[in-house]
Amino acid sequence: MIPFDLDAVVVGAGAVGLACGRSFARRGLSVVVVEAEKAIGQGVSSRNSEVIHAGLYYPTGSLKARMCVEGRRRLYDFLELHKVAYERCGKLVVATSPDQIEAVEKVARQAEINGVEDVSWLSADQAHKLEPEVRCVAALLSGQTGIFDSHGYMLALQGEIEDASGAVALATPFEGATPLPGGGFEIRTGGAEPATLTCRYLVIAAALHAQACAATIEGFPAERIPKLYLGKGSYFVLAGKAPLHHLVYPPPIPGALGLHYKRDMAGRAHFGPDLEWVDHEDYSVDTRRADYFYDYVRRFWPGLKDGALSADYAGIRPKIHAEGEPQPDFDFAGPEAHGLDGLMALFGIESPGLTSSLAIGEEVASRLIA
Ligand SMILES: Cc1cc2nc3c(=O)[nH]c(=O)nc-3n(C[C@H](O)[C@H](O)[C@H](O)COP(=O)(O)OP(=O)(O)OC[C@H]3O[C@@H](n4cnc5c(N)ncnc54)[C@H](O)[C@@H]3O)c2cc1C
DSSP: OOSSSEEEEOOSSSSHHHHHHHHHHTTTOOOEESSSSSSSSSSGGGGGOOEEEEOOOTTOHHHHHHHHHHHHHHHHHHHHHOOOOOEEEEEEESSSSGHHHHHHHHHHHHHHHTTTTSSSEEEHHHHHHHHHTOSEEEEETTTTEEEEEHHHHHHHHHHHHHHOOEHHHHTOOOEEEEEOOOOOOOEEOOSSSSSEEEEEEEEEEGGHHHHHHTTTTTTOGGGSSSEEEEEEEEEEEEESOOOOOOOOEEBBBTTBSSSEEEOOOTTEEEEEEOOOEEEEEEEEEHHHHHHHHHHHHHOTTOOOOOEEEEEEEEEEESSSOOOTOOOOOOEEEOOOOOOOEEEEEEEEEOOOHHHHHHHHHHHHHHHHHO
């Protein structure tokens, strides 16, 4: 048996990589999460809606359905335990015209198949009683949807890793790995103090850079690395206090859940994200998109006043499908996909990746260690 420097190395200290690191640490394994940036959570995990999804939409039997429902249950417990701010505020999926009712009914059926708790159908009157300012002809109420402080969550994950004698190495970019004869990997990291070290398990949780990382691993078949597509989502913020208690989502659009109303833990209201297919990482928000937002939001919240929205922030979805193609499942590329024992590469971890992160961490650790 080769003595490894570490049991596990995880590449990427976003929510998913940190949750994977925590799952190894909880099993008593030595683990280091290596992160290219100078702080944790600077990638996709800090540019999203911070919504805890209930698991309503995802196809039957998919990883997204299972990871989201399980991850959401684990996440609420974790946030409670670590005293990280969250609010199980609930959400309405609204039909704003009779022709949208069928789409909302489809969400209701899928939610039931996925085993999502606290979902109920509301007539227009019932929805109006709950949210008088929202206009709809019917709605689905999801009581398990919530919002949370995602950065506080990631700090708590880091804390659990460190309490179990693991570490998060910042400003330490992963630069490549070579499989060792007999199992395990030698990995190379850069930064101010370049290093090589050996480990038994290697996890790539680098989101927008997962494909680039996988390409530096010797023996990883190029044809098993899915092409990366960038799905940019921009947000606009509302002046003043959040006007609605529940999150409000119209039915999903192809490739995304669609532009919605969400609150943050500070009580501000945001609308977004839209979906724009881009060819490079650019996080600027084009203020010309505001016209579309005003028009879209007023379909479910007519109270939106002219001039109330300003450009907010943008995030980019690490997509593995092109515009117009069906949205695939999360891609967990383990040894059966690439032939390298002890390696798991995670591709296409877009929404609901944040909600699913604790379940993904457990799934990855148990698949590799089994
Ligand atoms: C607009 C938008 C809205 C979303 N809304 C929600 C939502 O409301 N709820 C939800 O559940 N999900 C949501 N998601 C999805 C969710 O944000 C992601 O699935 C999740 O944050 C992905 O986490 P991650 O750890 O995989 O990626 P990241 O947070 O991007 O972490 C990857 C890390 O890898 C690091 N890295 C990259 N290359 C290297 C390298 N060579 N060496 C070392 N480190 C490296 C990066 O710096 C980064 O820190 C949304 C996504 C977007 C884009």
